Amino acid sequence: MTMPPISTTAPFAGRTVHRVGYGAMQLERLHDDRDAALAFLRHAIDLGVDHIDTAEFYGNTFVNGLIRDTLRPGDDVLVVSKVGADPNPEGPLPLRPAQRPHELRASVEDNLKTLGVEQIGVVNLRRMDTRPGVLAEGAQLVDLDDQLEVMTALRDEGKIGAIGLSSVTLEILRRALPAGIACVQNAYSLVSRDDEDMLELCVAEDIAWVPFFPLGGAFPGLPKVTDEPAVHTVAESLGRTPSQIGLAWLLHHAPNVHLIPGTATAGHLEENMAAGAIVFDDATLATLDAVPSRSQDVALG
Numbered sequence: 001m002t003m004p005p006i007s008t009t010a011p012f013a014g015r016t017v018h019r020v021g022y023g024a025m026q027l028e029r030l031h032d033d034r035d036a037a038l039a040f041l042r043h044a045i046d047l048g049v050d051h052i053d054t055a056e057f058y059g060n061t062f063v064n065g066l067i068r069d070t071l072r073p074g075d076d077v078l079v080v081s082k083v084g085a086d087p088n089p090e091g092p093l094p095l096r097p098a099q100r101p102h103e104l105r106a107s108v109e110d111n112l113k114t115l116g117v118e119q120i121g122v123v124n125l126r127r128m129d130t131r132p133g134v135l136a137e138g139a140q141l142v143d144l145d146d147q148l149e150v151m152t153a154l155r156d157e158g159k160i161g162a163i164g165l166s167s168v169t170l171e172i173l174r175r176a177l178p179a180g181i182a183c184v185q186n187a188y189s190l191v192s193r194d195d196e197d198m199l200e201l202c203v204a205e206d207i208a209w210v211p212f213f214p215l216g217g218a219f220p221g222l223p224k225v226t227d228e229p230a231v232h233t234v235a236e237s238l239g240r241t242p243s244q245i246g247l248a249w250l251l252h253h254a255p256n257v258h259l260i261p262g263t264a265t266a267g268h269l270e271e272n273m274a275a276g277a278i279v280f281d282d283a284t285l286a287t288l289d290a291v292p293s294r295s296q297d298v299a300l301g
Helices: 024-030 034-046 062-070 102-116 143-154 168-180 195-204 231-239 242-253 264-275 282-289 296-300
Strands: 011-012 015-018 051-053 078-083 085-087 096-097 122-126 163-166 181-185
Touching: 011 102, 015 122, 015 181, 024 034, 024 062, 034 264, 062 078, 062 282, 078 102, 078 163, 078 195, 085 102, 085 282, 102 143, 102 242, 122 143, 143 163, 143 242, 163 168, 168 181, 231 282, 242 264
Parallel strands: 051 078, 078 122, 122 163, 163 181
Antiparallel strands: 011 015, 085 096
């Protein structure tokens, strides 16, 4: 039995956008050829991308500048940025935690400046509560209520349109719900489904679920979707790539999923967008659902 086509659009922060957007972090790879980076981003928008995910620390403001110089009046693109970390180009990682309320406000102001806008559609509060990635410690361990107070004030001031959360626990999401949460960004994929309870809560609350690392394997020791034999079998049977199958599974798994796969090559961009049109029959979906999920914390030791 073939399932009906899944919806290619879904609600997000009070509007409707295509469920396959674009994560702009990989644009940093084109740092030495800005014209090529601008052309690539324009190509993405011309293909129908109307949801772009960015951050001030992507390329130390380079990516935000590309978005600013690419978007035209009438493009109607939802730009989503994040705060909770700032650029740190001289450090061991290109970012440093910036969790304190005054740092969150300063980060929003920096994003407004580099994006060249008066309001950012959605700003995710990156909490650094969970792995993989940097965890907050010391003075950067800040109470959620203090952070939501400044985020809500920024929304009331019109500087951000909606509040999202990133790298959070189920408990933090539940505590944040009264503030009005538009989306959650956590690491999640076919092979790393630790946050299934959180995803179910987001479905119930009409909150967009935006998985980062949607194919797993972002750090050594983490499982990769493209290493799964079942994924390869399905890809071969449908004439698709394993990556496309991993992305398509996410879209089939829940109606509130929005994807932001990142790339800096046109071919991969087009493949990622085409994943939104893949249809699974019941047997194929059951085969993929049976792939075991491995805890990220266990994988990372």
